[in-house]
Amino acid sequence: MRESWRWFGPNDPVSLDDIRQAGATDIVSALHHIPTGEVWPVDAIRRHKASIETADSGRSQLKWSVVESIPVHEDIKLSRPGHRGYVDNWIASMENLAECGIKVICYNFMPVIDWTRTDLSYRLPSGAYALRFDQRKFAAFDLFILERKDAECDYSEQEITEAKATFSAMTEKEKQQLTENIIAGLPGRMTDSYRLDDFRSALDNYRGIDRDTLRRNLFAFLSRVLPIAEKLGVKLAIHPDDPPRDMLGLPRIICTAEDLEFLFGELPSPANGMTLCVGTYGSRPDNDLPEMARRFSPRIHFAHLRGVSRDADEQRSFYEACHLDSDIDMVQVVWNLLAEEQRRGDSAPKIFIRPDHGHQMMDDIGKTVNPGYSAIGRLKGLAEIRGVIRALSINHLS
Template sequence: MEQTWRWFGPQDPVELSHARQAGATGIVSALHHIPADQPWTDEEVAKRKAIIAEAGLTWSVVESIPVHDAIKTNGPDRRRYVDAWIASLRAVARAGVKTICYNFMPVVDWTRTDLMYPVPAGGYALRFDIIDFAAYDVFILERPNAEGSYDADVLAAARQRFEALLPSARDALEGNVIAGLPGADFHHDRVGMRRLLAAYDGITPEDLRAHLVSFLADVVPVAEEEGARLCIHPDDPPFSLFGLPRVVSTADDARAILAGVDSNANGLTFCVGSYGAREDNDLVAMVDEFAPRIHFAHLRNVRREAPKTFHEAEHLDGSSDMVGVVAGLMKEERRRRAEGRADANIPMRPDHGHLLIDDVGKRTNPGYSCIGRLKGLAELRGVMAAIDAGHA
């Protein structure tokens, strides 16, 4: 597997030289400074590619070309945003970056309630707690009819937790939940969140899935023309937030996406942590079933604590069978090589990582400090070496 590293661009506190020292050969990056309604130009793509090449690395994967909410809601400006997305796809493909990860999560991307959760061995992890989330949604954001999104026991616990929070703790929880993904071009506030959520009023999971398939019908033929591979990232976490539909959370969701536009250019990003946050997802079986259409892998692990509550675990010590997943992906690589496929190597990255040692106290993007990811990559490299040697 190609060992890659996410880099958020020149403003990332973790430098490209650090990624190279960690043993990565490929970089996963995006032009986060360009708004979602603007196409990426050949010039901007070439600048990013040159910076990465100067560091002795390869720009292997784009993560992500943002999919605007107007596409997800099938809004009146949908066509303009689709055209911008296609222009960006063509620009990166012309530059030789052929693997494009994207997501279709409404309003909020990657979401956690605690960005500094202490773990037993020392250091800090990311955590999602459904009680904390409900406390924010119902009692701080005060989303209309939010109570109906939660079971009675969760709602009662959320009320109790909210009442125990000091104002500063309420502000911190809000910042954790709606701050936005590192590198994103948005940072929500409470008023903005209410406005964005209102745009999805009346949109059902069936509607959102239809909008996704419609988007794929527009972009997959372009990817085919360009020799590119699109790979959708699963919902993170893989269940509804703020009452919004989410349609990339389960094996059934993946089947519907792949069948919606049946092309090798329409594939998956297999994120162990995202799919693994649900107990009903059998990850090893999913790799076996979807292997030919898996174009990218996020190898991170989570420890499920309770339904809809989990924290980022050690890469090899969470609730999911990481060794089994890696073995399945490497089996697919061998199959592709036997067929002579140009895309035989599946790029992977050690997604997220604990905040460890002297990274504690440094300016870092939550989940994307250097040492935790270096540790994870080293562990995963060992797993791959053992599998190659026939010991696993």
Template sequence: MIHTMRWFGPNDPVSLMDIRQAGCAGVVSALHQIPVGDVWSVDAIKERNALIHAGNEQFTDLQWLVVESLPVHEHIKKGLPTRSLYVENYKQSLKNLAACGIKTVCYNFMPVLDWSRTQLDYAMPEGHKTLRFVWEDFALFDLFILKRPNAAADYEPEIQQSASLKFEQMSQDEILHLTNTVLLGLPGSEEAFDLVNFQSLLDAYADIDDKQLRQNLYYFVKEVAPIAQELGISLCIHPDDPPRSLLGLPRVVSTEADLEELMQASNVRANGITFCTGSLGVRADNDLVNIVERFGDRIHFVHLRTTKREDGTRNFHEAPHLYGDVDMYAVVKALLAEEQKRKAAGYQDSELPMRPDHGFQMLDDLHKKTYPGYSGIGRLKALAELRGLEVGIKRSAAI
């Protein structure tokens, strides 16, 4: 696999030199400064590319290999009449990316929130800090802070009761901290949504059920994937995170069956998958190795991480990359077998770009301010473990 790390741009506390020294060949980046729905101009793409290439003459070369993400506008997700404008803008951004030689584009189709956790500094026994999702805390936010209409229907009576008792004991600072954590904005930003306006964003989906959101997604890929195919661009959708309905919003990229429907919606290879073992692995009913074997030809980008489901609950936390609920050995073995198939078939993209996802905050990074899940040392540790696993599988002729 081609080892990469995510770089959020010039303000990222993890520098390009850090990424070079980690032994990465590529960078995963995006133009977060451009409003969602606007066209990514050739000049803006070239400017980011120039930053990534700066110093390449003196040091190990880095390439901008993957865009993560080129966001899908909410009007497309909601199927509004104005979606055609934003679809055309998306196509133009793809054309501009292709003109600049960038051929892998990750996106997601999660309504309103891209991802959600309830704690960003959960302490592990060794002293690491990591991300955690607690169902009770999320219910507490939904029922007693946001006060979403009819929210009680989404939670078990015992969860409602325990959330109520916990809320009564919370200080205003604790309430504000949980609110900002749940409503943390898009990756690449540390700004949370405004609670005052957040309910209105949810209300806009009041008449959009699971079936309608799927149809809006399939409309999008039918429009965009054929253009991407012509451009030589691989589109790859990121699964829902967490892979279940939240805040009354449907989630339609959470299971193997969801992926199958999406692949059939536009049967071109450019309509592909970001294989995130962490997001898919939260659900025990997702067979990750089977997903690789079924849809390997459509996997264009890989996120390797694992979570640990907490027994008897819907809670989970980010776990050590080799020791969570994901059988990382079996998954990496399946991905390397897919690479061999591609090589034998003469594919130009026989090697899959991979990044270690969501590293622990640890060592010196405990004293730094970094994007949640994206501290440098934790990802370095993860990459070292995953690289060792990959080499071990190859050397043992296990594939």
């Protein structure tokens, strides 16, 4: 497998030299400064690629191998009039990336919000900090801070009572922090915590859009993209919805093994692949991650190797656990990925993996970091995964 590391560009607190020291060889990155829906120009791709791959004499070489992500415009997800122009732009960006030799593209089809956590600095018994999703806090936000129209229809009476108690116990500062944490997953101009009206408007756009409709819109998008990806030799790797279930009145369509089976059954193109985000899928107890790694192994081009621990009394709540100490049998997941690489043969491209959502720990505590993307926690995770790969490769696959 190819050890990769997500890098957010020149302003990332984790430098390319830091990544070299971690031992990763491949970079996962994107042109974050280009607004969603616009074409990524070849010149901009080449400049970003050169900033990654040009190293001083004697430095370890890095390679930009995976894009995460080319954002999919909301008009495509909603199939609004004129959305085909945004599809054309997405295809043009893909073509320009392929021209520059970058042929693995992670993307998602999550409406409005890319990911959701209620706590960005959840204190662990070790003293380190993790990302956390707390269902009761989330319901309190939805019902009593956002005050989403008809939100109460999505909750039981008991859940509403618990959410109200949670809300009532919060200070104004805690309510503000919760709002900022949840809206941290919003794209573009809605990242300011006070823009709740923008958030409500974005959610209102999806009234009347159910799972079947959103899935049809995904399939329509891919029906145009996949034939071109095949010709270019590009592998698309869809990321699951995070958390993988309907929320905020929004439908979610990439949540379970059954969702993937339906996607690949309807669109069997060899370019149609997946990102195995172990932690995201693992936040649902009905997803068997080792089995998914085996069942969908030919479709896996990229993997986020992280795990979560779900609350015993509320399985929808979880925190980002250590990479090898979670509810997921990570060793078996890695075993199945290695077995797939062996099946593909030496001449086939390797599966790109990266550590994800590491703990903020040791000297990183107190530093400004991208939530979940501090250096030391991911270094620890990568070292653990590397040890598993090495042990399995020597003892079982040699």
